[in-house]
Amino acid sequence: MSMPFYVPPEQMMKEKADFARKGIARGRALVALQYNNGIVLVAENPSNNLRKISEIYDRIAFAGVGKYNEFDQLRQMGVRAADLTGYQFSRADVEGRGLANQYAQIMGQAFTHESKPLEVEILIAEVGHSSSADRLFHVTYDGTVIDESQSCILGGDTESISARLNPTLDPTTELSAAVQKAAAALAGPDRTLTAEDLEVVTLARGTERRCFVRVDETQVATFLQA
Amino acid sequence: MTMPVFSASNDPGANFLELVRRVGLSPDMSQWSEALGVPHATTCVALRYSNGVLIAGDRRATSGNWISHRGMEKVVQTDRHSAVAISGAAGPAMEMIKLFALQLEHYEKMEGRSLSLEGKANQLSSMVRNNLPAAMQGMVVMPLFAGFDLLASQGRLWDYDATGGRYEEREYVAIGSGSMHAGTVVKVGWKSDLSANDAITLACRSLWEAADADSATGGPDALRGVYPIVATIDENGWNKVGDETLAGIFEVIAQEVRSR
Numbered sequence: 001m002s003m004p005f006y007v008p009p010e011q012m013m014k015e016k017a018d019f020a021r022k023g024i025a026r027g028r029a030l031v032a033l034q035y036n037n038g039i040v041l042v043a044e045n046p047s048n049n050l051r052k053i054s055e056i057y058d059r060i061a062f063a064g065v066g067k068y069n070e071f072d073q074l075r076q077m078g079v080r081a082a083d084l085t086g087y088q089f090s091r092a093d094v095e096g097r098g099l100a101n102q103y104a105q106i107m108g109q110a111f112t113h114e115s116k117p118l119e120v121e122i123l124i125a126e127v128g129h130s131s132s133a134d135r136l137f138h139v140t141y142d143g144t145v146i147d148e149s150q151s152c153i154l155g156g157d158t159e160s161i162s163a164r165l166n167p168t169l170d171p172t173t174e175l176s177a178a179v180q181k182a183a184a185a186l187a188g189p190d191r192t193l194t195a196e197d198l199e200v201v202t203l204a205r206g207t208e209r210r211c212f213v214r215v216d217e218t219q220v221a222t223f224l225q226a
Numbered sequence: 227m228t229m230p231v232f233s234a235s236n237d238p239g240a241n242f243l244e245l246v247r248r249v250g251l252s253p254d255m256s257q258w259s260e261a262l263g264v265p266h267a268t269t270c271v272a273l274r275y276s277n278g279v280l281i282a283g284d285r286r287a288t289s290g291n292w293i294s295h296r297g298m299e300k301v302v303q304t305d306r307h308s309a310v311a312i313s314g315a316a317g318p319a320m321e322m323i324k325l326f327a328l329q330l331e332h333y334e335k336m337e338g339r340s341l342s343l344e345g346k347a348n349q350l351s352s353m354v355r356n357n358l359p360a361a362m363q364g365m366v367v368m369p370l371f372a373g374f375d376l377l378a379s380q381g382r383l384w385d386y387d388a389t390g391g392r393y394e395e396r397e398y399v400a401i402g403s404g405s406m407h408a409g410t411v412v413k414v415g416w417k418s419d420l421s422a423n424d425a426i427t428l429a430c431r432s433l434w435e436a437a438d439a440d441s442a443t444g445g446p447d448a449l450r451g452v453y454p455i456v457a458t459i460d461e462n463g464w465n466k467v468g469d470e471t472l473a474g475i476f477e478v479i480a481q482e483v484r485s486r
């Protein structure tokens with residue numbers, strides 16, 4: 001009987017983490033921040049069809065960076081879980097925290113037990129009835145859940161993006177200014193991002209049941225010019 | 227909230243009904259029977275007008291000769307541009323509407339775009355067909371589907387039979403116990419160029435006459451402030467007519483009846 005080489009767990013975890021991080025850093029980043037009427041999510045995404053940000057439920061959005069097929073599968077699981085919970089109980093019983101915990105389990109399981117960890121990072125954004133009830137649950141490739149406040153950055157190069165974004169954060173800012181800040185933080189000093197490069201979604205506090213609104217390209221262009 | 231996981235070959239896709247079945251939440255209809263004496267929902271009408279479609283229904287549910295509910299909402303918005311009205315066994319009917327609305331939303335979220343109006347009408351057809359075993363035991367559900375077709379830029383409406391047969395109507399349709407009276411009133415007053423307001427008044431008249439002649443149809447209940455549900459759907463989506471407006475319209479009709 002042949003014995004596999006012994007690999008210390010520290011090294012195995014480190015290698016898996018490096019692998020996942022590399023995969024995630026290859027893609028473009030995404031930021032979410034509070035504005036005066038909810039949460040805005042801005043992703044650098046040149047594709048108009050393969051979305052990084054999607055609707056999960058009435059007040060909950062899903063955002064993912066990294067490998068598209070992997071986070072899209074997670075998104076579909078989330079939509080299913082949310083719709084089933086809402087059907088079985090009540091729409092009020094679907095909340096972001098439960099989803100984030102489920103995602104953490106699935107991603108943590110994949111990280112420790114599968115031969116290849118998921119090369120994704122996801123965000124469950126939930127808009128509350130007041131700004132203090134807004135929730136941003138950031139779930140990383142190894143299943144770590146981070147309950148972020150005010151803003152959240154997903155993807156590679158998060159340090160320099162947060163260095164640009166954090167000093168400008170203000171939850172009472174207008175939507176147009178929030179989109180500008182996000183675009184500038186994603187672009188950095190050497191580039192400018194146009195409306196075609198961005199995917200923008202708002203979770204707006206309002207009278208509508210479904211808060212998820214995709215901001216179209218012309219609207220984003222006017223925000224960037226303002 | 228547990229996340230359902232499926233293998234790629236076994237994935238229910240954007241089909242919510244299939245998902246509900248897979249996780250074991252579908253009801254067993256084999257024991258349902260008319261003998262259970264469940265409440266029945268009654269009269270609904272829908273008609274096309276110049277730039278959209280109107281859908282309306284009374285609020286009464288009956289069990290035999292009893293009025294079991296006075297405030298039932300049998301006209302339900304199913305998404306931004308469509309609505310369903312039902313008559314028949316209230317329990318299965320309300321469940322069908324709930325599932326249908328969820329299916330439309332689930333599809334939209336999973337696929338990132340809405341079904342076409344034709345696709346929605348077809349989906350409802352298969353749901354009515356799936357209810358056939360229950361219908362054979364007396365639990366018939368008769369829906370009416372109305373919506374604004376964004377591809378064709380016009381309001382459209384459909385009615386169904388118990389086998390899921392789907393019939394698109396060009397002018398108007400009425401279903402339920404008071405459908406003969408309601409349908410006749412709409413038939414006499416219908417024109418292709420009705421404005422939204424004219425259509426609302428016509429629908430109110432039709433429900434008034436149905437309630438006047440059919441004991442299972444509820445009229446406007448000024449005493450309790452319960453009025454029929456009347457909604458228009460046009461390019462900008464669903465718009466429910468407020469109770470004050472309806473109260474005004476029914477007051478005019480009542481005046482006319484008094485002065486006959």
